[in-house]
Amino acid sequence: MAESEEYYDYLFKLVLIGDSGVGKSNLLSRFTRNEFLYESKSTIGVEFATRNLKMEGKTVKAQIWDTAGQERYRAITSAYYRGAVGALLVFDITKRATYDNVDRWLKELREHADPDIAIMLVGNKTDQPHLRGVSTAEAQQKAREAKLSYFETSALSGDNVEASFTELVKEIYSIASRAQIDVAGSSWVPTQFRPDHAESVPLGGPAKPASNGGCC
Amino acid sequence: MVEENQAAEAHTLDRYGFIVSSDEHGPLRQPTRQSIEKEHERIQKWTWMLNHWQGFHHTRKFRQRVRKGIPEQFRGVVWQKLLASRVLYEHHELENPFKSVYSALLTQTNEEAAITIEKDITRTFPSHAMFRSDNTAGKDALEHNLNAFACYKPEVGYCQGMGFIDGVLLMYMSEKEAFWALRQIVVDRMPGIFNTGFPMLQVRFKQWNKLLSKREPAIFKALARHNIDASFYTTQWFMTLFIYAAPFEVAVRIFDCFCCEGVKIVFRVGLTYIAALKKTILKAPFEQVMVAIQRTPLTLELFESAIDLKLKSAEFALPDEGRKVMVR
Incomplete structure (x- = not known):
């Protein structure tokens, strides 16, 4: 357990974005803690959680960031996007x-984000089909046009949450592992995967264990 | 199972009205005989002070007593007096009972604000008896207050975070009184914090960084190395005065000081809080640092050690705030 928390081969920073009240915080808690809070507070500032995933025998740490959805909060979110390699753009x-x-x-x-950021469109709250206001086909169409993948989820039931996050991580992983080969052959590498961006994706082989296990 | 659920619905509430089983606001102390006696003493002192308000509320003694905590039953009244919202309330609501400014605002709508407000009402104090999903009175008052304010100051409108301040006000005063107190906080005490673009929040970030780099240079450098931006953790502090995350008994104490002394208390508590995490911030990896900053409870002891921290007003005064201090 300790090993799975502290050792990783890749670290991906993902951001959750989308309007207020679409369920970003509950998607995060469902994915990282398998929890859904019926009585959750609106997010003010920044929240953050991690989960490790296995990809082809490698450990990928997904570090997921969550913030307030109200439009005016975008005035202070430029630091939020720094180093992000993936985004889940959520709507209700x-x-x-x-x-x-x-x-x-x-x-x-x-x-604000890196031009090569991998983006996934997520339609949340499929547990309320009777209230649906956006059809699957329509959202798929939009996603296709913008070259994004599309998933429909329910943070409440847990439906598809795992699949959507995993798919995004897989997408990034395939670029990152390709990039790693490219690094060796010193050809083109997407900017966020260059070693000088290693804060987000360490490419120097098996990552260090978190340097100071014992804090405080 | 059903019976069990119903039993769970008959909640035990703490003295502030939060459901005790909820871990959201931290563990609660049981009052001791000694603390009860002390509280009675304080109530007598405060009764006297309220009767001698004009001559006393500018004194150092008064400020010290606020720092020790306003007695629970006087909080609503004292906050209104300190915020000078009581005067507005009396003028706009009581002088002409047929011309309540607040009632008039309730007939208006700010469409854009109303949509966001509606989403936030059940997400403000979900574990407090007044704002729970099965109670409408507190939630209605909150919704009315926020909508009325969005119409009163359309240039500010509604900003997520305001609800936490208004929610606390509503726990201690009537809906109309809370509206004018909210008005004083947002317009007079925290100007520009909630406005689009967050002009004043950005100023506070700069002031915070400056203060931190001066007082705790090692922490400042460690946070910079981790790319932990002030906006990640101080946004909640400056917008909600720690109400968002602090245990409630600490949050109201901070609010007492805020009403009396202004934003200084936010810097004092913030600096003390961060300094207490020094070891983790300097040594631990990024994630542990983030979690420590976001999850370490702000204890009463920490708050009490923060109150007397010496800070120069100039370190975080706004140009016109500086003038106010001079005039006093």
Whole structure:
């Protein structure tokens, strides 16, 4: 257990973005702690959790960041995107307005995140099919046009949560492991995977154990 | 099973109205005989002070007593007096009962704000009896207050975080009184914190970084090395005055000091809190540092050791705040 927490071969920083109330914090708690809080507080500032995943025998640590969804909070989120290699752009399938804002979030990513960031569109709250305001086909269409993958999830039931995060991590992993080969052959490497960005993706072989296990 | 659930629904509440089983606001102390006696003594002192308000509330003695905590039953009244919201309330709500400014605001709508407010109402104090999903009174008052404010100051509108401040106010005063107290905090005491673009929050970040680099240079450097931006952890402090995450008994003590002395208390508590985590911040890897900063409970002891920390007002005064201090 200790090993799985502290040792990793790759570290991926992922960010959760999307309008207020779409379920970002509960997706995070479902994925990292298998919890859903019926009585959760609106997120103010930044929250953060991690989970390790196995990919082809390698350990990938997903470090997932979560922040307030209200538009005006974007004034202070530039540091939030720093080093992120993946983004889950979440909307609420029962609230059309949160879907209509997807394009604005994509623009936000273009402005603040690394150009090579892997983005996944996530329609959350499939546990409320009777309230659906955005059809699967429509969202898939949008995702295709923007060249994103699309998943529908329910943080409440847990449906597809695992699959969506894992798929995004897999996508990034395949780029990163390719990039590692490329590094060896010194050809093109996406900027966020260059060794000088190693804070997010250490490429120097098996990563160090977290240097100081014993804190305080 | 059903019976069990129903039994669980008959909640035990702490003295502040939070459900005891909830771990959200930390463990609670049981009052001792000694603490009860002490509280009675304080109540007498405060009764006297309220009767001699004009001559006393500017004194050092008064400030010291606020730092020791305003007695629970006087908090609502004293906060309103300190924020000078009582005067506004009396003027706008009581002088002409047929022309309540607040009631008039309730007839208006700020469409954009209302959408976000609605989402936040059940997410403000989910474990407090007044704001729980099965209680409408507190939630309605909160929704009314925030919507009224968004109409009152459309240039500020609604910003996530305001609800935590208003929620605390509503635990201690009526809906109308809370509205004017909120007005004083957002407009007068924390100008620009919630406005679009967060102009004042950005100023506070800079002031915080400056103060931290001066007082705790090693911590400042370690945080910089970890790329831990002030915005990650101080946003909650400056926006909600620690109400968002601190145990409630500490949050109200901080709020007492804020009403009396202003934003200084946020810097004092923040600096003391961060300094207490020094060992972790200097030695631990990034993730442990982040978790420590976000999850370490702010204890009463820590708060009490923060109160008397000497800070120069100039270190975080705004240009016009500086003037106010001079005038006093």
